[in-house]
Amino acid sequence: GAGVSQSPSNKVTEKGKDVELRCDPISGHTALYWYRQSLGQGLEFLIYFQGNSAPDKSGLPSDRFSAERTGGSVSTLTIQRTQQEDSAVYLCASSPRAGGPYEQYFGPGTRLTVT
Amino acid sequence: EDQVTQSPEALRLQEGESSSLNCSYTVSGLRGLFWYRQDPGKGPEFLFTLYSAGEEKEKERLKATLTKKESFLHITAPKPEDSATYLCAVQAPLGYGQNFVFGPGTRLSVLP
Numbered sequence: 001g002a003g004v005s006q007s008p009s010n011k012v013t014e015k016g017k018d019v020e021l022r023c024d025p026i027s028g029h030t031a032l033y034w035y036r037q038s039l040g041q042g043l044e045f046l047i048y049f050q051g052n053s054a055p056d057k058s059g060l061p062s063d064r065f066s067a068e069r070t071g072g073s074v075s076t077l078t079i080q081r082t083q084q085e086d087s088a089v090y091l092c093a094s095s096p097r098a099g100g101p102y103e104q105y106f107g108p109g110t111r112l113t114v115t
Numbered sequence: 116e117d118q119v120t121q122s123p124e125a126l127r128l129q130e131g132e133s134s135s136l137n138c139s140y141t142v143s144g145l146r147g148l149f150w151y152r153q154d155p156g157k158g159p160e161f162l163f164t165l166y167s168a169g170e171e172k173e174k175e176r177l178k179a180t181l182t183k184k185e186s187f188l189h190i191t192a193p194k195p196e197d198s199a200t201y202l203c204a205v206q207a208p209l210g211y212g213q214n215f216v217f218g219p220g221t222r223l224s225v226l227p
Binding site: 107109 | 147149151156157158159160161202204216217218219220
């Protein structure tokens with residue numbers, strides 16, 4: 001079946017612009033996670049959704065970052081007034097449901113470059 | 116604070132040379148430990164879930180084991196296609212949030 005998809009695969013933006021990153025989870029998966037991976041670094045947790053609500057936003061680095069999920073499916077991560085330090089690969093993962101432990105299935109990521 | 120460390124940071128093996136990767140964690144009340152493989156430019160690919168000390172799981176040339184403080188990923192007679200970064204992650208108890216804590220990974224290179 002179809003896996004997790006993310007779009008765009010690459011995004012180059014100028015400092016100060018807003019960007020939106022999209023994640024389509026595996027159908028039927030109710031839990032959705034966003035991570036950030038900087039070059040040569042591990043995965044940094046950003047936020048997770050159970051259905052459309054976000055019980056844990058603890059990883060969002062600043063108020064420039066926000067995320068929403070609609071219809072228990074697609075999620076959008078928005079970064080406002082992008083900074084160069086926002087450059088990274090943004091990974092989305094979905095899981096059958098939260099409260100697991102359930103493995104996560106990852107998308108291919110969106111590579112964001114802020115110039 | 117929950118911590119996950121992995122060693123070595125990088126490992127170079129000759130084809131057929133078996134070895135082990137280590138993942139150490141400090142989270143109490145572990146709910147699950149996960150191993151992933153990540154190829155360059157791709158998202159992590161799920162390999163194993165381990166739930167309790169003493170558990171072992173195998174898949175082809177890979178075998179994962181779990182103790183109360185660490186997990187090992189044993190690679191038997193590796194092939195060049197096993198070259199990748201191997202990540203481990205732990206899931207903390209409910210109430211910590213549902214976030215997974217990932218280790219920094221071990222970058223494995225298998226030379227022909």
